[in-house]
Amino acid sequence: MESLPITIDSVSKSYGTYVALDDVSLDIQAGEFLTLLGPSGSGKTTLLMALAGFVRPDSGKLLLGDRDITRLAPNKRDIGIVFQNYALFPHMNVLANVAYPLALRKMPKAEARRRALDTLARVKLEGLSERNIAALSGGQRQRVALARAIVFEPRVMLMDEPLSALDKNLRETMQYEIRRLHDDLGITTIYVTHDQREALIMSDRIAVMNSGRIQQIDTPQRIYDRPSTRFVAEFMGEANIVAPGLVRRIDGADASRATLMIRAESFHLDEKLVGRDGIALEGTLRAKAFRGENWLLTLALDGGGQEVLVCIPAALASGCGELATGQRVTAYAPAAKVHPLPETIA
Amino acid sequence: MLEAYPDNRLSRIFLWGFSALVMAFLMLPTLVVVPLSFSASNLLEFPPRAYSLRWYETFFGSATWMAALRTSLILGTLTAMVAVPLGLLACISINRLGGKAAVTIQGVLLTPSIVPGILLAIGLFFVLAAQRLVGTLFGVLVGHVVLAIPVACIVLLPALARFDWNQVQAARSLGANWARAIGGIIVPQLHISLLSATLMAFLTSLDESVISIFISSGRNSTMPKLMFLSLRDQIDPTIAAISTLWTAIVVAVVLIVTLRRKS
Incomplete structure (x- = not known):
């Protein structure tokens, strides 16, 4: 045919x-x-x-x-x-x-x-x-x-x-x-x-x-x-659109000036799992939910309070059960998973 | 619905009694002509003093009545054959169009069943006269089809509203043109409603007298027209015999169709 x-x-x-x-x-x-x-x-x-x-x-x-x-x-x-x-x-x-x-x-x-x-x-x-x-x-x-x-x-x-x-x-x-x-x-x-x-x-x-x-x-x-x-x-999925300026490079270099898209599951709580060129987000834990295969954490970022979803696979999240809301959390993402959105956001 | 009412002896007796009264009210005027038709007398009298079949003999022996019977049956069949396919196509467009256009077309289509019959007949007379169709079987057929289309549509519209139109699109995508999609997919699934519509259209024509009086003439006179005329000219029990036969035909047709539907 x-x-x-x-x-x-x-x-x-x-x-x-x-x-x-x-x-x-x-x-x-x-x-x-x-x-x-x-x-x-x-x-x-x-x-x-x-x-x-x-x-x-x-x-x-x-x-x-x-x-x-x-x-x-x-x-x-x-x-x-x-x-x-x-x-x-x-x-x-x-x-x-x-x-x-x-x-x-x-x-x-x-x-x-x-x-x-x-x-x-x-x-x-x-x-x-x-x-x-x-x-x-x-x-x-x-x-x-x-x-x-x-x-x-x-x-x-x-x-x-x-x-x-x-x-x-x-x-x-x-x-x-x-x-x-x-x-x-x-x-x-x-x-x-x-x-x-x-x-x-x-x-x-x-x-x-x-x-x-x-x-x-x-x-x-x-x-x-x-x-x-x-x-x-x-x-397409749990996406975080992060405004410029809220992100810190782990190696201290200047962070991108673009709006970034980072998927919830791209984050790690352990800095060692992310390369030196990765990024870090700091914030306060607002909510957490156990979803079977993973934990879903909601962070309120420092400087503006924008909320970010962080999804940690259950296998790597031994500490998540002990996290309390209000606690300070830093989430890390590898550079390859940080995507500058071509579209400018007003 | 009846479960909502108190279920005791008294209310049941009342319900049955009331139903029987309604039945009697509806049926007696129709049934009273039956004994009249078997009367041996020259006059319409109730109850008849003696019984005979002479008025049936008169009816079946009359060339005029036989011609009218033939005309009415042919006309009823033709009316159903023309009105139901036209009605089906009209209902399909109404169903597909939707919105204001559909409401307007539906309104126009249903007017013949709302306008007084006498007005329709007068209007039709002038239109047909201009076409030299007064007195022809075709002229009466046009009138009856106009009356039967709304009747067919009232039956077909709700049936089409329940029909899954995706099936027609599926048939079209599989290679069916419009005619095959309607004939192979819609018609077989709507056959019960189509049968009802056919029956209703047939009975509409069979029953119709006003248009027939205006348009039909001579050998093309229909039964109802001849019945009116004979009532005016002479009153004898032939008319009772005809009425009885007429009722029997209608009841037979309705029974056959209803029983076929049940099986």
């Missing part, structure tokens, strides 16, 4: 005064797994629906390979879609659901049946082909939806928060399975989620969206460690 690159070229969409997509441009390579990540209302689903053909952009172009699909009818796009609520057809059994796109393509019945059964085996649903949709569990429905979306060998797959209805354990299993399926098929995939962990685990690249714009597009690691905006930093 040949998969195709996707080009999104300055696409905008407004509903009345509400701007859902604000001049969005994005190139997705053939075979790539790209995640659109953002809070609700960020425009990620609108962008997905524009690619699917259910939302017509006010301006801009959508290309599949080098073909302009901006105004092409949804049924002519050859794009497999997995919907958030699966949108299975309850009046058909599992096999008929999966064979439906093949029947539409006028494939002979015997061949369609064979292909549908092969695809069901691929998503580990052998033996359930005659079941009614109503008799399936959430996870099984999810697999039927996947099978139905790939059975006709689409060149692109779109997934709209496909795992949000599943419980946590099943969700994690399915994350790996969807990624494995993508790797097997090599199909260009655009995946929408608001769950940053899911995006980090599954994606080749992540496009973080907010208010109809792409804030940053990069590999999961760079998005996490090197966010380009405050929004991305805070959306």
